[in-house]
Amino acid sequence: MSAVFESVAPATNSEERITFSATGSEYFRIWIVNLLLSIVTLGIYSAWAKVKRNQYFYGSTQLAGSSFEYHGNPVAILKGRIAALVLFGGYQLAFQYSLAAGIVMLVVFLAAMPWMIWKSLQFGLYNSSYRGIRFGFGGSLKDAYFHYLLLPVVSVFALGLMYPFLHHRIKRFQHTESRYGRTPFSFDATVGAFYKAYFGMFLLLVLGGGLITVAAIVLGKMLQPTMGHMSAAIGKGAGLTLVYVYLFCLMYAFMAMIQNLIWNHTQLGPHRFRSTMKGPRLAWLYVSNTLGIILTLGLFIPFAHVRALKYRLESTALIVSGSLDDVVAGSQGDVGAVGDGMADLAGFDLAL
Structure with missing residues (x-):
């Protein structure tokens, strides 16, 4: 099944900036309810909290007059988090039982990490859409193990000298294997x-x-x-x-x-991105956010989150070459959320 959205940028090489309309006061209401319900349900509601948070932030993010959408299923996310808890619980118990058992569980966890990241990338992109067309990730599991296990292991023996190479290869893998409908992203840094x-x-x-x-x-x-x-x-x-x-x-x-x-080296088909983030502005943003969180005993957290996300998003624009017509959504199968839940608990930053 496919869909074609109408023209959104008839001009040649026009700049469409990302805008973010969320406010700290609106998100505070969502955040405080999510926090209280997650505490009362011993964390079970956290899956629904994630969906509500993402739906609010995606819906507040606009490009060329249209908003993004998030379609994650909280039940699927909850199943992934339960599986993750079982894995981490087994890891903790194994070390209490014996050092050897703990090391075995650690090896199992490290061996599963590329799969977790791979499934998380699939789940996150598949459940994101713009103008009714979903994003997707086409990277193979073999490539995930190469980029997230083999290269990091090799870089350890290079005493950090390979880290820029590793960083480049991971970003190239993430971006070139991502797509919007059937239109692929590219990365030429x-x-x-x-x-x-x-x-x-x-x-x-x-x-x-x-x-x-x-x-x-x-x-x-x-x-x-x-x-x-x-x-x-x-x-x-x-x-x-x-x-x-x-x-x-x-x-x-x-x-x-x-x-x-x-x-600045990423494109979507013929359309390229432009990022203008400034280091001093970013530093001041996080300093002021940290002070606000400390002085309000944590109540400033949702405001800090919105401020940081707004600056990061609005520092990015899409330089449209011609028009955004004829971007066709490809059909995709459902992607499980087990990897996504595990990656959340492991604290990985998988955002592209």
Whole structure:
């Protein structure tokens, strides 16, 4: 069964920006109900909470005048989470029984991880749609084991030198195997671009750390005549504070750089994406969110979530080449949610 949606971008090379209309106050009502019901039901309602949250966020995300939709089945998600709990429970019990049994369960879990990620990608994309056309993921299980097990194991023995290569290969796998209806996404960033980004951050880390260390030593020497033995402690404290601030800023600058690198090299058919995320803006967003959560004893969490998601989404646009006509939805079979539930509990960030 197929469907063709009407033209949404008649102009050539027009820019369609993603907009996000969710508000913290609206999401707070959803969040607090989800939280209370999940507590009362000992976590059972969390599957329904996920569906309600995603439906609200997807429906609040617009591109070219139309919203996205989420179709996840809470019963299927609950089944996946029950299976995940059984797996994690067995893992915990095995270590209490014996070290050998724990190691065996750990190996089993690591061996199952690529399958979990693969099923999660299938489930998440299949249950997302835009203008009635569903997304999909066509990567094979063999490719999932190659990218999420073999390459990570090899990179461990390379002492981190392969990590930019691994990051590139995983993103290329995720993006090139994704599709919108029958229209595939593509990814043309080079491995060299990832190494350049990582090397740049490493260089800034070394140079910045060195300068801060020198500044702390100089400060201690300057204070020594007046502060005596306290000067060293003051210099060390100032140095550590500057290091934490610098690392925090550097981390979010790197996050922005990587998001821009990935999405500026991603296309949907002939249409390409453009990301303009700024590191300083992202850092301030998370600093202010953290302060808000602390000062409100957690009640600011839904507002923080909306603020962060709004900035991330609205930093992205689709540069339409010609029009978005003739995107046809391909027929797909149902995808189970066991892997999706397991990936949720394992804390993986699988967002494309």
